[in-house]
Structure formats: C-alpha cells, structure tokens
Amino acid sequence: MSADLPAGFETVRAALLDDAALVRAVAGGRRRGTQPRWRRVELRYVDLKAGRHLQVTSYDATQAHTANHAVGPDGAAALDALLAEPFATWHVDTAEHTHQLRVTKRGEALVHTTSRTAPVAVARDHDREKQRLLPPGDPIFAALGLAGGDGRIKPSRMAKYRQVEEFLRLLDATVTEARAGGHLRRPTAEDPLRVVDLGCGNAYLTFAAQRFLGEVRGLPVAVTGVDVKQQSREHNSAVATGLGLDATFVVGTIADAVLEQEPEVVLALHACDTATDEALARAVGWRASVVLAAPCCHHDIAAQLRRADTPAPYGELTRHGILRERLADTLTDGLRASLLRQEGYRVDVVQFVESQHTPRNTMLRAVRTGAVPDGVRDEYDGLVGAWGLEPRLATLLGP
Ligand SMILES: C[S@@+](CC[C@H](N)C(=O)[O-])C[C@H]1O[C@@H](n2cnc3c(N)ncnc32)[C@H](O)[C@@H]1O
Structure with a gap:
C-alpha cells in the first residue's frame, strides 16, 4: 500500500x-x-x-x-x-x-x-550466548562434528562456529534488505527460496543457511550444494538424509554444474582464486537476486601485476612483494564489485570474520536491483586500462 x-x-x-x-x-x-x-x-x-x-x-x-x-x-x-x-x-x-x-x-x-500463521516468541535476553543466530544445540552442529552430544561446541571447532555465525549475520542482513526493497520474492512452501552454495565443501554454511532461513526466519527454503568432490556429495547427502533436511548435493564444477532450477541466492565461500569469478559469473547469468561471496586466495591479478609495468606514480605499491599481494587482493575485489555493479547489483564489500581468525576475511554481498550507477563503466575502464589488467570475471561475463 x-x-x-x-x-x-x-x-x-x-x-x-x-x-x-x-x-x-x-x-x-x-x-x-x-x-x-x-x-x-x-x-x-x-x-x-x-x-x-x-x-x-x-x-x-x-x-x-x-x-x-x-x-x-x-x-x-x-x-x-x-x-x-x-x-x-x-x-x-x-x-x-x-x-x-x-x-x-x-x-x-x-x-x-x-x-504470521503462528506467533513467534520474542527473545529479549541480553546474554550474548543466547543471542546466537543458530544455537549450538541445533542438530546440524552435532551432525557436522562441531558440537558434542551435549549440544556444546567443541573448543577446537569454536572458530568454525564463529565463522558460521558471522556468515548467518551477513546472510540475514542481505536477505532482509533484498526482501524489504522488493528485490527478493516471498517464498512459499510450494515454491521455496532456491539457494545454491558453490564449492560447498563439507557444507557447514550450506546447512547453516538452510536451518537459519527455514527454522529461525520461517522462510521455506531449498538448498543445493555443488562441489567437485564426490566424497563431499556422499558425506553431505548422508547428513541431509539423517536430519531430514531439504538439501541436495551435486558433483560438478562451479562453472558447469547443472541445476534443476535457477537459484535466487548464490553463495560462494572460500572458493579458490578464479573459482570465485566463476561463481559470480554464474550468479549474473542466473540473474540471482542475492549473492554472497567470500573470496579465498587471489593469484590471477597478482600474477598480472607481476608481469605488467606499474603505472606512474605507483611504483612503491608494487616494489615490495607483500604490498603487491595486498594491492592485488584489493584490485581483484574492487574490480569484481565494479563488474557486479555494471550488471545491476548493489554491492558492499565488508569484513566477514575478524582478521585474527583468517586473512581471507572479506565478503562481497550483492543485491540485484537492476540499477547501474552513472560512470561506473568509465571508472572501471580507467582502472583496468591504467594497470593493464584483464580480470577473469570480465572475461567470463564477456563484452
Ligand atoms: C576451501 S573449501 C570451502 C568450503 C566451504 N564453502 C566453506 O567455506 O566452508 C573450497 C571447496 O570448493 C571446492 N571447489 C574448488 N574449486 C571448485 C570448482 N571449480 N568447482 C566446484 N568446487 C570447487 C573444493 O573441492 C572445496 O571443497
């Protein structure tokens, strides 16, 4: 109204x-x-x-x-x-x-x-432990080996649990914003929200997304995990069957995996190097409404920086190996954000987990709004032109 x-x-x-x-x-x-x-x-x-x-x-x-x-x-x-x-x-x-x-x-x-079909409880507890987005007692944590039989996270798996919580916080914020802005439909039991996790590995985050969106937020959701490893599919399918969860796992590459239906939410967490570009290119091809990608290592642009002449007056930024690597990380994710913006996504690059846990701690979160900001293409052309770069994502997206 x-x-x-x-x-x-x-x-x-x-x-x-x-x-x-x-x-x-x-x-x-x-x-x-x-x-x-x-x-x-x-x-x-x-x-x-x-x-x-x-x-x-x-x-x-x-x-x-x-x-x-x-x-x-x-x-x-x-x-x-x-x-x-x-x-x-x-x-x-x-x-x-x-x-x-x-x-x-x-x-x-x-x-x-x-x-709501049924009222939900209001939690007003100030205790941080009880403010967890997905509590340690959720059955997925025991099934995935993060929690013991007593429903407590094992001390050795606490870092992974924190990563799951941070991921859910960002997923929740992004899905909520997309829904509030009219960029993501309200799913129904007959037509659940379609989520894919590209390079899902042991599917900690895949299952967490499924449980959180489905159980905590009450959104009907169907998740699919994709990984090249057959062993991943077998392990994850057994966990899903054991817990009775609506999760499907397929063996395939990020670039070529065939899904029954195009997903609306695309996740790609810690997919190595240009596998993140492949995931972003798939998301654009599917016109996915929401994309969350936490890049892993960045070799492609780093190698291009080593080969190319550094434009003046930026020589000091590439003279020292460690600075050149950091610059490559920044350029890679900045150019990815720009390419997504050119495709009509609103993009934020934010901190994922705290840097003491891993240096791979950025997350690109994108919502497809269809709006392309003025000047974004010129800025991008200027940047890749000055540094002589050819980002993998640009190649995958084509002209
Ligand atoms: C570092 S793990 C991350 C797992 C999970 N996303 C997480 O963050 O916990 C990367 C996973 O991506 C898979 N992978 C890497 N490249 C891939 C590709 N091109 N296609 C499909 N899976 C890929 C690997 O087999 C591995 O399981």
Missing part, C-alpha cells in the same frame, strides 16, 4: 514502540541523493538489570556499535532519531506481523504488512 511518508511511518513507528511484541527491526539502504549516518541499524528490546531497553546496533562501513536506551522517553527519542535518517527500507518483525516499508523514488512510503 502506498502512502505519504508520515502516514507510512506511523505503522512502523507504532510497531517499533511496542516493546512487548517487537522481535527485531532492520533499517538500511539510502534514499536517492541522501546518505544516512549508518549503513544499517538493527533494533530489538533487551531485558537488562536496569529494566527493559531498546537495543540499537548501528553499522558503519567497518564495525558495529551497540547502544541501549531505556524504554520510555529515551527509547522513543532514540527511535525517532533513527526514523528521521533517510534509510530506504525498514523491515519490522513483531510476534504476529511483518511490516516492510520502502521509500520510493518519488518519496512515497510503500508499506506491506503480512500476518
């Missing part, structure tokens, strides 16, 4: 102020020609010793900032300050409804409200 901005925001504000019913809310994106103070904010109520508080987690380009505001005038003021920010979308989950508000290019509010 379309409404003027104040009327549209009334529904959302009322739902946000209802501390008994709010499950969580997310605001993000930006309205045309504006720049909100935060890239994204998440809101929920938490019960602290000092009483119930509105917890606001605000994300800038690199990190999250959390603040708690007492329910009452403080909370309402904090909320109104956020509602005044020019975010493009608000997604508000309450125990019984989901409200989605999108501000159109004409400055109107499009509000869409759906009722």
Whole structure:
C-alpha cells in the first residue's frame, strides 16, 4: 500500500514502540541523493538489570556499535532519531506481523504488512550466548562434528562456529534488505527460496543457511550444494538424509554444474582464486537476486601485476612483494564489485570474520536491483586500462 511518508511511518513507528511484541527491526539502504549516518541499524528490546531497553546496533562501513536506551522517553527519542535518517527500507518483525516499508523514488512510503500463521516468541535476553543466530544445540552442529552430544561446541571447532555465525549475520542482513526493497520474492512452501552454495565443501554454511532461513526466519527454503568432490556429495547427502533436511548435493564444477532450477541466492565461500569469478559469473547469468561471496586466495591479478609495468606514480605499491599481494587482493575485489555493479547489483564489500581468525576475511554481498550507477563503466575502464589488467570475471561475463 502506498502512502505519504508520515502516514507510512506511523505503522512502523507504532510497531517499533511496542516493546512487548517487537522481535527485531532492520533499517538500511539510502534514499536517492541522501546518505544516512549508518549503513544499517538493527533494533530489538533487551531485558537488562536496569529494566527493559531498546537495543540499537548501528553499522558503519567497518564495525558495529551497540547502544541501549531505556524504554520510555529515551527509547522513543532514540527511535525517532533513527526514523528521521533517510534509510530506504525498514523491515519490522513483531510476534504476529511483518511490516516492510520502502521509500520510493518519488518519496512515497510503500508499506506491506503480512500476518504470521503462528506467533513467534520474542527473545529479549541480553546474554550474548543466547543471542546466537543458530544455537549450538541445533542438530546440524552435532551432525557436522562441531558440537558434542551435549549440544556444546567443541573448543577446537569454536572458530568454525564463529565463522558460521558471522556468515548467518551477513546472510540475514542481505536477505532482509533484498526482501524489504522488493528485490527478493516471498517464498512459499510450494515454491521455496532456491539457494545454491558453490564449492560447498563439507557444507557447514550450506546447512547453516538452510536451518537459519527455514527454522529461525520461517522462510521455506531449498538448498543445493555443488562441489567437485564426490566424497563431499556422499558425506553431505548422508547428513541431509539423517536430519531430514531439504538439501541436495551435486558433483560438478562451479562453472558447469547443472541445476534443476535457477537459484535466487548464490553463495560462494572460500572458493579458490578464479573459482570465485566463476561463481559470480554464474550468479549474473542466473540473474540471482542475492549473492554472497567470500573470496579465498587471489593469484590471477597478482600474477598480472607481476608481469605488467606499474603505472606512474605507483611504483612503491608494487616494489615490495607483500604490498603487491595486498594491492592485488584489493584490485581483484574492487574490480569484481565494479563488474557486479555494471550488471545491476548493489554491492558492499565488508569484513566477514575478524582478521585474527583468517586473512581471507572479506565478503562481497550483492543485491540485484537492476540499477547501474552513472560512470561506473568509465571508472572501471580507467582502472583496468591504467594497470593493464584483464580480470577473469570480465572475461567470463564477456563484452
Ligand atoms: C576451501 S573449501 C570451502 C568450503 C566451504 N564453502 C566453506 O567455506 O566452508 C573450497 C571447496 O570448493 C571446492 N571447489 C574448488 N574449486 C571448485 C570448482 N571449480 N568447482 C566446484 N568446487 C570447487 C573444493 O573441492 C572445496 O571443497
């Protein structure tokens, strides 16, 4: 339903102020020609010793900032300050409804409200352990060897569990933004959301995506994992059968694997070198709505930098091996982001896991909006022209 901005925001504000019913809310994106103070904010109520508080987690380009505001005038003021920010979308989950508000290019509010088939519980616990997106007791963790029979994560597998949680946080944010912006349909039991994980390995993240989207967010979902290794398919299919999960595994290469239906969400996590480019090219070919790719090693552009003459005055950036490698990483992912933007994706390059766990810690998250920013092609041509580069993704996408 379309409404003027104040009327549209009334529904959302009322739902946000209802501390008994709010499950969580997310605001993000930006309205045309504006720049909100935060890239994204998440809101929920938490019960602290000092009483119930509105917890606001605000994300800038690199990190999250959390603040708690007492329910009452403080909370309402904090909320109104956020509602005044020019975010493009608000997604508000309450125990019984989901409200989605999108501000159109004409400055109107499009509000869409759906009722849940069954009310969901509101978690207001402040304990971080209990705020896990997928709790350690979820059956996939024991089946995948991350948790013991007591439902606790094994100390030796804690880093992998944290990686799963970070991945789910980014997946959740991206899917929520895509849905709130009208870029991803609402799946149904008959026509579930189609997710593919390219280079799925032991499928930790594949299963986590399935359980989280399906069980925690209540979105019907069908996942497919692709890997070249036959052993991967056998192991992962046995886990899926054992747990009764709707997950299919196929043996094949990222470039050529044949899927029954084109996926809407494409995941590619730690696929080596140009396998990430192959995954991105498949996602573009499928016109996937959402793409999450965490690149692994970057050899292709590094090799091109070693062969090419460095343009002036950037010689110092390639003289030292370690700096040249880092520059190659940056150029690779910057050019990938640019190519996706030229294909109509809104792209963020963000930190995936904390850098002390792995240096391979960036994630490209992309939502297909169909809009191509002015000048992105010229900027790209200038960059590859100056450095004499030919990114693998550009070759795969063709002219
Ligand atoms: C480092 S593992 C990552 C596994 C998983 N995505 C994760 O992040 O936990 C990379 C996986 O990708 C698979 N792989 C690499 N290149 C591939 C390709 N071209 N096609 C299909 N699978 C590939 C490997 O067999 C391996 O299982």
